[in-house]
Amino acid sequence: SQTIHQWPATLVQPVGSPLSLECTVEGTSNPNLYWYRQAAGRGLQLLFYSVGIGQISSEVPQNLSASRPQDRQFILSSKKLLLSDSGFYLCAWSTGTGVYEQYFGPGTRLTVT
Amino acid sequence: AQKVTQAQTEISVVEKEDVTLDCVYETRDTTYYLFWYKQPPSGELVFLIRRNSFDEQNEISGRYSWNFQKSTSSFNFTITASQVVDSAVYFCALYSGGGADGLTFGKGTHLIIQP
Numbered sequence: 659s660q661t662i663h664q665w666p667a668t669l670v671q672p673v674g675s676p677l678s679l680e681c682t683v684e685g686t687s688n689p690n691l692y693w694y695r696q697a698a699g700r701g702l703q704l705l706f707y708s709v710g711i712g713q714i715s716s717e718v719p720q721n722l723s724a725s726r727p728q729d730r731q732f733i734l735s736s737k738k739l740l741l742s743d744s745g746f747y748l749c750a751w752s753t754g755t756g757v758y759e760q761y762f763g764p765g766t767r768l769t770v771t
Numbered sequence: 772a773q774k775v776t777q778a779q780t781e782i783s784v785v786e787k788e789d790v791t792l793d794c795v796y797e798t799r800d801t802t803y804y805l806f807w808y809k810q811p812p813s814g815e816l817v818f819l820i821r822r823n824s825f826d827e828q829n830e831i832s833g834r835y836s837w838n839f840q841k842s843t844s845s846f847n848f849t850i851t852a853s854q855v856v857d858s859a860v861y862f863c864a865l866y867s868g869g870g871a872d873g874l875t876f877g878k879g880t881h882l883i884i885q886p
Contacts, residue, residue, distance in 0.1 A: 692873050701862065702816075704873035717873065746814060750873075758804050758866045760874060762816040 660685035664749050664763040672771055677722075677736040679766050681749030684730065689751040691732040692760060693724055696746040708732060744770045773798045775865050777877035784853055785885050792848045792880045794863030800824075803867035805839065805846045806874065810860040822846065850882075858884045 661684045671677060683689050693705040704717045706724035714724050721740060725733045732749055746767050750760040774797040784790045796805065807819040820830060822839050830837045834851045850857055860881050864874040 694873070701876040701878040702874075707873050748814075748816065750816075758874075759806055759818050759821045761818060762808075765814045767814070 660751070660761065662749060662751055662761060662763040664747075664766050666766060667764065668767045668769075670769045670771060671739050673741055674738045677734070677739050677743070677768070679734040679747055679749075679768075681732040681734075681763055682730055683751045686730070686751070686753065688729060689753060691726060692750040692752075693732065693734050694748045694750065696748060696765075698745070702748065706734070739770045741770050744768055773865055773867060773875040775863050775875050775877035777861075777863055777880050779880045780878070781881040781883065783883040783885060786855055787852050789849060789851050790853050790882065792850075792861050792863075792882065794846045794848065794877060796844050796846065796863070796865045798865060798867045800867035803865060806864040806866070807837065807846075807848050808862045808864060810862060810879070812859070816862065819848075853882075853884045855884050855886055858882060 663682050665680055690707060690709050692707045694702040695705055696702050705722060706714055706716055708714050708726045711726050711729055714726060722734060722736050734747060746765050748765045749763040752758060752760045776795045779793055782790060803824045805822045808816045809819055810816050820837055827839050827841055836849045838847045846863060860879045862879045863877045866874050
C-alpha cells in the first residue's frame with residue numbers, strides 16, 4: 659500500500675530564516691506530487707505540483723520554491739521566511755493515470771515568529 | 772475559472788441527528804471530478820469520495836450519502852445518525868482540465884457533533 663510522509667510535523671522559525679520541508683511517498687512510482695498551504699480558517703491553496711523529477715509548476719508567485727530531486731521526494735523551500743508564510747503545509751500525491759483523487763500526508767504546521 | 776463554494780462555515784448538531792453539508796461548484800469544462808475530504812483535528816485530509824461529471828447516481832456508504840445534481844451544480848454530503856467521531860472540517864473539491872493540476876477546494880465546513 660502507498661504511504662506519504664512529511665517532516666517535520668511542527669516547526670517554529672524566525673522571520674528571515676530559511677525553510678526546508680520534505681515529503682516522500684512509498685509504494686508507488688512516478689506519482690504526481692503537490693504542495694498545498696492551509697491558512698488558519700481558510701481552504702487549501704495549491705502552491706506547486708510536479709509530474710516528474712525536476713518538473714515543477716508554480717501556481718502562486720511567492721518567496722517559496724519547490725524541488726523534486728527524486729521520483730518520490732518533494733521538497734518545499736524558502737531562503738527567507740515571511741510572517742505570512744505561517745500555515746499548515748500539506749503534501750499530496752496522485753497516480754496521474756486518470757484517477758484524480760489526491761492522497762494527503764500528515765502535514766507540517768509552520769509558525770513564523 | 773473554477774470555484775467551489777461551501778456556504779456553511781460551521782454546523783453544530785446533537786449526536787444522532789442527520790446533517791447535510793452543501794457544496795456548489797463552477798466550471799466550464801464538461802468533464803470534471805468532484806471530491807469530498809474529511810479533516811479531523813489531527814490535520815490530515817482523508818479522501819471520502821470521488822464522482823465524475825458523467826455519473827449522477829447518488830452514492831451511499833454506510834451512514835454517508837452523496838447527492839450529485841448537475842442541474843444545480845451541487846454535490847451535497849449527508850451524514851445520517853451523526854456521531855461524535857464525525858466532528859471534523861469537511862472539504863468539497865473540484866478537478867477539471869485533464870492535466871496534473873491540483874484540486875480546487877472550498878473553504879470547508881466545520882462540523883461539530885455534540886454528545
